[in-house]
Amino acid sequence: MINQNPKRSDEPVWWGLFGAGGTWFAMITPVTVLVLGILVPMGIISPEAMSYERVADFATSIIGALFIIATLALPMWHAMHRLHHGMHDLKIHAGVVGKIICYFFAALISALSIIFIFMI
Structure with a gap:
């Protein structure tokens, strides 16, 4: 039987940020390290x-x-989502407390990166 009133989930938001962070970290960060570090x-x-x-x-x-903010924020969302689900594994x-702590830390890093960029 199909549930006519399914419960809404916030997981698509976190999975979206997880995917964006993983993609950024896999494709952009190595090039940044290559240029700036080598x-x-x-x-x-x-x-x-x-x-x-x-x-x-x-x-x-x-x-x-936007590049600097994305370089700092997106991998942090990826890492915190992985940490949250890794603890469960x-x-x-x-x-809920672990979820709030993980995602709050990622949001804090994102907010600080935005604040510091606008202070330059």
Whole structure:
């Protein structure tokens, strides 16, 4: 028998942020690490390209601000969702309190990244 009044779930929101964070972390973060952590220090990309003025201009542009916010916030949502469900898999049933703590921490990091970007 089909339930005519199904209970609404908030899981699609968390799974959406989980998927976006995982995709960002898998596709964008390695390129960022390659450029900033390997190519610039090795001199393959000119250090002048990463001067303070150029990086500050990038960070204060709308595209740069969104990039930095997404780089900080999306992987955090992914990690906290994985942590929340990983605890359940390990038979640590934190319930609603664990869910609130995990997602609050991800929301806090997201909010702080937005605040710090707008302070630049």
